[in-house]
Amino acid sequence: MSRWLPPLVLGLAVLAAWEAAVDLARIPPYIVPAPSRVLEALVADWPILGPSLVFTLKTTVLALLAAVIGGGGLALLFAQSKTLERALLPYAIILQVTPIVAVAPLIIVWVDNRLVALLICAWIVAFFPILANTTVGLGSADRNLADLFRLYGASRWQVLWRLRVPSALPYFFAGLRVSGGLSLVGAVVAEFVAASGGEETGLAYRIFEAGYRLDVPRMFAALVLVSLSGIAIYALLSLVAWLSLRRWHESARSAEE
């Protein structure tokens, strides 16, 4: 209870002050809408915003899945061959440090399918934390345990699946939490760059569109949905990590004791 109360009280106080300030200073809603106006817009525009939320979430989740498979898979490959790691890692870093806003237009020109183009953009942003963390984790197995495996003649495969992969799990989950947020960022940025309507459009395009029409309450409403999505993804991934690690890893311990 004491964990949730302070941020909740602070949030409500800020919202109340905001509402009062907008009301007292008579700020027009096309500059800053009051929280109540944003809520009204959220309800009234739900037929438009709801499907957009679903689309953005779909892109985000698919990109995160691709990041898990791509980042985790690459890390496993790196663990098998130092040469391969040396050859590929610089390019993975280049992908990571090049701003996605700069690359996205190219991808959108090259890839016809809009969803696939958005996915590629979100993946580029999201895969690196999983790759970097899992690579460190796979190399961090206890040295004495590694000796023990050697003493009993363990095969490469046994060392990988029975020792290195379990040792890497806490690192993987730390990367996963970062990548979850980045998948959403990637999806939203790519939608902004694509900035085209179609049968399916995401929240970012709704923000763009509402801004063009000076429908600021709807901009805020869409923004609220993006933020809530990010929080939900983070909370969900934290829960998955906690469920997987609570029996043995220190990082998942505090909640129990």
Next chain:
Amino acid sequence: MEPLLVALDRVTKRFASGTLALDGVDLALQPGEFLSLLGPSGCGKSTILRIIAGLARPSAGSIVRPDGLEIGFVFQEPTLMPWARVIDNVRLPLDLKRASGAEAQAQAALELVGLGGFARAFPRELSGGMKMRVSIARALVTRPSLLLMDEPFAALDEITRLRLDDELLALWRSQGTTIVFVTHSVFESVYLSSRIAVVAKRPGRIAETIAVEGPVPRGGFRLSPEYNAQCAAVSAALDRASA
């Protein structure tokens, strides 16, 4: 003369950094003995153990070890897999060899160290002494002819340590395993061993070997004048080796 279990002949070990860790170590293990390697920290005791285990190679000299010699190893830390239950930790050596009947043998090894009821627990739920017992059970699960122990009780409190000393002696007598035990405690080495090899420092070498005379089992040995006299003699040998 009895056949030797493992023999080191003028074994020298130089690390990649250039440090000479061992210089001309001669050591012959008799089957069934309890040999302690006694010496100050950093004298190369652990390196000797790793060479006997085959985890490190001598830079010069030779080691004779029968093919298929079953070896158990206990580290200074319990070195358990934190993500695996106690029973899965103990059966690991059998699982790695894809041996059958691993579950029953692991359970039997746990009973042997008095932890039969903790098979389903995770390592972090156990005390330091219990973790070390699990580690010993894991080393015993393959029924090794040779058990190598690298300061296994050094990190434990004295009460636990004295109890584990007695348990280890009981296991040694009942299992008939040869044990090589690394320690820096004169008292522990005299209490446990049938023979002590005093290891000198920089570079590491065997300075002296001393046979320990004492009752088997050790009941009351710790309080006897013979125990004190031998501790004094071993201490003197250690001083000579460190001089």
